[in-house]
Amino acid sequence: MDLLTDPEEKIMCPYNPAHHIMRKRMNTHLSKCKRNYPESKLVECDFNVNHKVPEPELQYHHENCPDRRKIEHTVYHEEGVPINKFPVHNIEVQADESWDSYDVPSYDPVKYCETNVVIRRMDVASAAVRKNFRMEERHRLNELSINKPIPSSSIQPQQSNRNHPGARRNLPEIPRGTVAEDTPESVAEIMNRIVIGKDKAFIPKPRAGQ
Numbered sequence: 745m746d747l748l749t750d751p752e753e754k755i756m757c758p759y760n761p762a763h764h765i766m767r768k769r770m771n772t773h774l775s776k777c778k779r780n781y782p783e784s785k786l787v788e789c790d791f792n793v794n795h796k797v798p799e800p801e802l803q804y805h806h807e808n809c810p811d812r813r814k815i816e817h818t819v820y821h822e823e824g825v826p827i828n829k830f831p832v833h834n835i836e837v838q839a840d841e842s843w844d845s846y847d848v849p850s851y852d853p854v855k856y857c858e859t860n861v862v863i864r865r866m867d868v869a870s871a872a873v874r875k876n877f878r879m880e881e882r883h884r885l886n887e888l889s890i891n892k893p894i895p896s897s898s899i900q901p902q903q904s905n906r907n908h909p910g911a912r913r914n915l916p917e918i919p920r921g922t923v924a925e926d927t928p929e930s931v932a933e934i935m936n937r938i939v940i941g942k943d944k945a946f947i948p949k950p951r952a953g954q
């Protein structure tokens with residue numbers, strides 16, 4: 745009997761579901777109970793053709809057949825080597841890039857934002873620190889817009905730089921008050937127009953006639 749099964753555990757008799765018998769008593773019970781079902785056909789055990797058991801008992805027998813362990817041991821551990829029933833054939837794949845290379849510098853979001861035209865905000869700091877940060881940001885964005893091309897698409901800034909290395913975006917001089925809605929405007933210009941008040945920043949509307 746299997747060491748992992750509890751001999752005291754009650755299991756169902758394969759002949760009559762009303763019979764709940766302790767595992768250790770089942771063999772004795774079956775030898776008596778089967779007499780009530782003489783019409784049961786005898787079938788062969790899957791593990792040993794010499795085992796003929798009444799059909800209702802087959803599953804119980806398979807679970808407890810003494811030859812089962814021998815067969816399983818032979819099938820899975822023939823000569824100590826596990827048999828792979830469904831071998832996966834190795835296909836050699838030529839990789840043109842290695843994802844395991846550690847020579848690539850990791851992405852630093854702070855550094856990227858510092859060196860690209862990205863609007864940054866500081867939400868948690870004292871008013872003085874935030875004001876100072878905004879002033880520095882305005883200066884930084886101004887510098888960046890002069891020294892770096894503004895990416896045409898913020899989604900693919902790298903691509904844009906690669907296609908136009910060192911290209912400068914020539915923005916037309918936009919007179920105040922005549923900005924058409926579809927005229928592109930640099931971030932630095934927008935930042936320059938921001939007026940920082942006592943407790944809020946705003947962009948003043950252009951006066952009429954200006």
Ligand SMILES: [Zn+2]
Pocket residue numbers: 757758759760763773774777
């Ligand atoms: Zn029974």
Ligand SMILES: [Zn+2]
Pocket residue numbers: 789790791792795805806809810811
């Ligand atoms: Zn058997």
